[in-house]
Amino acid sequence: MLLGFSSGIIGSFSYLRKQSLMGDALAHAALPGVCIAFMLSGSKSIGLFLIGAAAAGFIATFGIGYITRHTRIKQDSALAIVLSVFFGLGTVLLTHIQHSGNSNQSGLDKFLFGQAASMVGDDVMVMTVTSVLLAGICSLLYKEFKLLSFDPGFARGLGYPVAFLDQLMMFLMVVVVVVGIQAVGIVLMAALLITPAVSARYWTEKLGVMVVLAGLFGALSGLAGTFISANGSNLPTGPLTVLASTAVFLVSLGFAPGRGLISKLLIRRTAKRRYTQQLASTAGYELERKEKAL
Template sequence: MDFIEYIKLISSDYTLRTITLGTAVLGGVTGMLGSFAVLRKQSLLGDAISHAALPGIAIAFLITGSKDTNVLLIGALISGLIGTFWIRGITSKTHLKSDTALGLILSVFFGFGMLLLTFIQKMPNANQAGLDKYLFGQAATLVESDVWLMTIVTGLCLFVLLLFWKEFKILLFDKDYALTLGFNTKFIDILITSFIVLAIVLGLQTVGVVLMSAMLLAPAAAARQWTNSLGLMVFIAAIFGASAGVFGTAISATQNNLSTGPVIVLVASVFVFFSFIFSPSRGLLFKQIRLIKNRNALELQKTLAFMYHIVEDHDDISHPHAIKILNNFQGFSRKGLRELEDKNYVKVAGDMWSLTSTGVAAATNLYNQNQKDD
């Protein structure tokens, strides 16, 4: 299937339309909530929660014997919330830092989940096959009810964000100030963390336990490069996440033997890579351009400062001796000399160059300005 055929099939093919809408909604909500995890320096939170959800899926199957998606996701949600509160308990009751607690819960819960999955696979029950899809996701299993559930959660998330926007913002940047204002910071923190857990659990079916953290963090990390505004960052992250879902699904659908979840994560990673390089304010490319400009400006100032001292010691700037001293100066490049010539600070005759009256004035002004700054 080529890309044109894919576009035509979206409106007519139920499965393709459902998967595209589901991944777009999932990318949007994880992008929004991932912004708070990134800004709170809890990048491992998504990884820990997604891995902590795995034993919940296995236990839900062992209790009910059913592979109904809603039942398994409820188990994943309970397990994820337990893991989250254990992380909070470890950091508040012990001297361990949050990254240690996150790594501990991640490894313990994931190990326990893999143990349960191995146990289930060896059970004499033909219904146990397919639970391993939650490790890497299987977007093709999405149905319309799953999309509606994601949409409802996204709408609820938007409502809560708008309702508690001021509280979230203050807690994010100055927790102590939020306490002095009388805000219940514990409740606000639990609220945003619970929504992050819910969004991660919803994405397990599509992206899987192993890759879900990238779906949470990649859009937010990319959006952070483009703005310093929290509101704009949340919006851009949602756009990046939804776009990664749509484009990842399109690439997976138009190519053979490509899993949708990993492709979505790779597309999100491309957005991160692009943002890291081409962002006007933080991008590596523009940083390098600014560095070169600053270096050239410094070289120009250094040359002008040297010119001033030549002028100070020689009344006649056109004297051969003065010109010789200027040309022996090695603190400039040919490109810098051309820039000085363009500004009419120097004039070049063959291999020799000399200072103009405009250059003398500019050098004097620069020297006087440096004297004032000192």
């Protein structure tokens, strides 16, 4: 629930800035950082993994920005390039670790690709502190993040440190990814970042309400995925959490007032009925006027 809540909050700003793929790129970029941290320390410490993944995330964001600014390659292509390169490097390093004979590497692949059962009390504490800090930072910088999401040029004109805020948002996304990969995995973490935000967007036109709803939808997905996994046999928690988040999205897509498919269908039918009634009324009026004229 904590992971889903924090992911929904950060994912809302990423989604509104049209950087949905950025979460996927940062998630894949975390893999070589985690592997290098393990190779240097020889232990599976989530604190060291956080440092390694954060460093890899910063390098990835710098690489994306450099490619976009100094070449003709657009951001979506730069994201795909960085994602592929970092994930390929991470896979090579992970294979090297698995064949190194280090006894501590046992279970590292499951940690990287998601296994909530491997989490212990300290991991939950780290996740709790991280969620509180992320929610607090987003609350304190809500106005700045809002302006950055909708009009970064205007924010720059007002004197806001746009580059710093942009890097801070990227850092917060990296933190969420690193904390969440143990439970959900690198590949599925991007879905948990974006899906609750997309679902919340269907229900409101206000950013504040959207951020809160995205956090609640993410928490609900985490609760549902864990509940189903705990009460079933051989059912992985991470994928079930993502599937629960997808189920929330499908409900939002179908039943959200104003923007949902059913709501739009009803609106169209009502408009069509009114138009038909208006035509019939106009035709009746014209017929009555012609009869009077005769």
